[in-house]
Amino acid sequence: MGLGGAWDAPGYGPEHIDDAAAAVEAALAIGMTRFDHADIYRRGKAESVFGELLARDATLRGRIQLQSKVGIRLGEGGGFGHYDLSGRAILEGVQGTLRRLRTDYLDLLLLHRPDPLLDPAEVGDAVGRLLADGAIRAIGVSNMSAAQMDALQDHLPVPLAADQLELSLAHHGFADTTVLVNHADGVLTSFPHGTLEHCARRGIEVQAWSPLAGGRYSGRTTAKATDADRATTALVAEMAAAKNTEPEAIVLGWLLRHPARIVPVIGSANPRRIAACAEAEAVGASMTREEWFTLFQTARGKRVP
Template sequence: MTTSTNTRTTPGGDAGGGALLYGCMGLGGTWGPEPYGPAEIEAAEAAVATALDVGITVFDHADIYRHGKSEAVFGEVLARSAGLRERIVLQTKCGIRLADGDHPGIYDLRGPSIVQRVEESLKRLRTDVIDVLLLHRPDPLADPDDVAGALTSLHRQGLVRRFGVSNMGAAQIASLAARLDVPLVANQLEMSLEQRDWLEAGVVLNTGAAAANGFPYGTLEYCRDNGIRLQAWGALAQGRFTGRQNTPEQHAAAQLVSALAARKGVTPETVVLWWLQRHPARIAPVIGTTDPERIHACRPAAEGRPDLTHEEWYALWVAARGNPLP
């Protein structure tokens, strides 16, 4: 599948993502071999329509989501909606191969595998170009020159407009970026009020807690300095601060989230997303719920203007960590 390079401007802000992204992992039915049907297509249409209604135009996929069914059902939505493709930014990921029979799940960023996975995603999504392709996980056996060669070929053929990574640290990103003529535009990491290693790494330095923090220090700074947009997967923390609390720290933070939401006239989901967006690294949260009501609850965050003071932001952080700052 080939096409000429297309450089049309896509919505949703810069190529690394808008204020919010819609994560499509929940679309397409089960994770099993069962095919999707009309019910799954209708559910996908409802989720996409609601996301657009609240101002989200960037849709995040991966070739492994629901064993490809998430992309396929989204392709059905695109086929049914004239003009929709031109209104959105379409992002997908490759690099993970799921377990199959006696074969374990592995990471695979060999050049030919990247090209094959992209061609398969294009067919499922029923489009001739992917706006942003992310490398899903680092592959320890990957040859950076081989990876860069595959990405360069995909770009020159017009199959992919922009590239990024996911779950990678600064050194890994820099090694790949040095081999590419096009800039990397995004790094997608797990980031939330619950998952805070990315934040804690910058303040536990020179303390006893530093050894337990595995986040590669300097990654946020590298991304900021090089125009790489941080995208936060798991941004709503599976509802741990909006109704599914399990620990004393989550209960304390949830109470503060609720109080701030009431004071500002927004939903608790919005406050949780604002906490990420308030960080100067320009974090774009990815929301993955398929519930239209919960998507609507994120509407104020889609505007990208977090209404949290310096003190409110810190109060949420301290409540969630359960201990004073070092």
């Protein structure tokens, strides 16, 4: 999402292509080979800039996987933005993405947001056409619950491959729903209970968007920080120093320690921050239960019941 310059800028320049190249090189250097897009990011400029990189290096496409998302229409001319997962919108969205990325196919297409007017049969027909044409190789969703995925799956020609959700040490509702079963505070979290369990049973990959919480615990300062935020930032820094690693690795390691096999989608285009994530997998593998729960309870601002 961070590629391509400002959201409202009319275009992009050589400097934006160079910035994108630096981000991709930093990602590849630490073993990241899948890149996440959406047709709306920077109003299409993020995909276009990435397409410039693919045109520069003919070998790059064969070394990476590309996924993108469709289903959100931004308000034009002062109009309201809305969701659109009609069959026509899905087909047109994918064709626009392929054109901007300068590629013949997506390894994975995600339906960006649940659409109240979604017709599962219509979506299934559109997905079937894209698969048959070779435009996409797999289909997934973003921000959907178990019930929504099941209703859609009944009309899809292939199993859903992924669900991308907001998951992080800051957005920890997925853990709250587990510990707050049969507890009055369970109504205070909006995360759809059972979603991660559903994904595990169906073999659906769980992807986490904003897994670093916008840098809340790894360098970003804000006037809106709570006491829990400040305490968590201090704890993350303390753990990073003790483990001789970066704060980003601690924050991501906390997610990776979860048995759902969460795949974090790193939102930063900053090469330094990307590099700081290099040890996250090792940190997660070595994180003790006590460390995990200490981070969790500090971030939520109170002990588990």
